[in-house]
Amino acid sequence: MRSHLFRIVFVLNIRCIYAYYQRVRIEGTLTQAIKTANLTKIFNSKLIAVNNLNLEVEEGSIFGFLGPNGAGKTTTIRILLGLLYPTAGEVTVFGEKMTPNSAGLRKRIGYLPTSPKFPPTMTPITYLNYVGKLFGLTKAERTSRLSSLTRAVDLLHSASHEIKGFSTGMITRLGLAAALLNEPDLLILDEPTLGLDPVGRKSTLDLLENLNSKKTILVSSHILSDIERICTHIGIINEGKLIYSGTIKEMKQHIKKSSIQLELDGDVTAFCDRLRSVEDIVDFERRGDFTVELSFAPNVPILRIVQNVLSIVSNEGLDLISINSSSDSIEDAFLTLLEEEESRGFLRAVEP
Numbered sequence: 354m355r356s357h358l359f360r361i362v363f364v365l366n367i368r369c370i371y372a373y374y375q376r377v378r379i380e381g382t383l384t385q386a387i388k389t390a391n392l393t394k395i396f397n398s399k400l401i402a403v404n405n406l407n408l409e410v411e412e413g414s415i416f417g418f419l420g421p422n423g424a425g426k427t428t429t430i431r432i433l434l435g436l437l438y439p440t441a442g443e444v445t446v447f448g449e450k451m452t453p454n455s456a457g458l459r460k461r462i463g464y465l466p467t468s469p470k471f472p473p474t475m476t477p478i479t480y481l482n483y484v485g486k487l488f489g490l491t492k493a494e495r496t497s498r499l500s501s502l503t504r505a506v507d508l509l510h511s512a513s514h515e516i517k518g519f520s521t522g523m524i525t526r527l528g529l530a531a532a533l534l535n536e537p538d539l540l541i542l543d544e545p546t547l548g549l550d551p552v553g554r555k556s557t558l559d560l561l562e563n564l565n566s567k568k569t570i571l572v573s574s575h576i577l578s579d580i581e582r583i584c585t586h587i588g589i590i591n592e593g594k595l596i597y598s599g600t601i602k603e604m605k606q607h608i609k610k611s612s613i614q615l616e617l618d619g620d621v622t623a624f625c626d627r628l629r630s631v632e633d634i635v636d637f638e639r640r641g642d643f644t645v646e647l648s649f650a651p652n653v654p655i656l657r658i659v660q661n662v663l664s665i666v667s668n669e670g671l672d673l674i675s676i677n678s679s680s681d682s683i684e685d686a687f688l689t690l691l692e693e694e695e696s697r698g699f700l701r702a703v704e705p
């Protein structure tokens with residue numbers, strides 16, 4: 354009897370552990386919309402476009418994929434979509450392995466390539482209707498989505514015009530409408546603001562921000578301020594390698610540069626002489642006749658530095674034209690990360 358009871362307790366325990374393991378496993382995969390494992394792409398047996406990339410994009414996030422020209426962004430995106438075979442490693446999208454045969458999985462993804470091309474004699478209506486048919490949407494679904502999407506991307510008034518007369522902004526917006534037609538869970542956009550004027554960029558970014566309540570978005574861009582404005586997370590790729598991944602806030606904290614720049618009018622030399630007596634200031638440098646950049650230890654409160662510096666400005670009778678802290682600039686953070694990575698690469702190259 355005791356051994357029978359023991360067996361029941363044992364079996365129940367094993368079931369509980371198994372159920373817990375399954376939940377952790379399923380939840381673990383479900384929270385990642387995209388996961389790559391050691392993803393590598395080598396072109397022509399010599400050019401390493403993507404180098405052992407381990408990327409994770411959380412569900413519901415807007416992930417900015419950043420990197421200089423030729424860093425490997427488009428190649429990665431094409432592998433994520435199953436349009437290109439990796440040389441090594443693999444991609445999972447919503448926990449499912451992506452391959453060129455994953456047509457079902459691709460239906461959950463909307464894709465906007467860089468500088469999309471459309472048949473010039475079609476109109477947004479005829480083109481989107483055609484794409485809707487390819488996705489197997491019913492006539493009623495196509496009609497309702499077409500009207501709401503052309504309105505959302507601000508193409509309602511040009512919906513019956515031939516695409517050949519469209520501006521870059523209109524082409525991008527049509528591409529976005531096409532990418533959204535199948536109501537995807539994941540939207541992948543390769544440089545959606547490329548070639549857009551400030552108004553076009555703003556309306557595209559506003560649209561993406563408003564979509565995010567329902568979708569995961571991966572957006573590649575060179576324009577750091579765009580990434581900073583709309584993205585929750587950021588991944589930086591350089592020469593095929595992921596050199597940073599995390600939230601934008603973490604990124605800024607990670608490479609916080611403790612410096613301020615002052616633009617002054619007056620006797621800047623006298624001001625610099627007085628700076629030498631400020632204990633917290635580690636270094637300063639004149640940039641041109643009227644600008645001074647000073648740096649201080651990261652643990653020193655910026656307020657204390659600013660108060661000290663401003664009292665010198667006032668005592669020396671200078672005018673303060675502008676004051677900037679570079680600790681908030683994502684552009685600086687990006688460049689610092691690239692410099693760090695390049696110097697590591699250099700060290701690796703010279704190390705015996």
Ligand SMILES: Nc1ncnc2c1ncn2[C@@H]1O[C@H](COP(=O)(O)OP(=O)(O)OP(=O)(O)O)[C@@H](O)[C@H]1O
Nearest residue numbers: 396397400402420421422423424425426427428429
């Ligand atoms: N089909 C291909 N055959 C050979 N080399 C390629 C091919 N596609 C891309 N490359 C090379 O792979 C590297 C990465 O290119 P990729 O287009 O992925 O960069 P990217 O980060 O998207 O750049 P950009 O910001 O200019 O769009 C580059 O050196 C590029 O020349």
Ligand SMILES: [Mg+2]
Nearest residue numbers: 426427428467
């Ligand atoms: Mg590209």
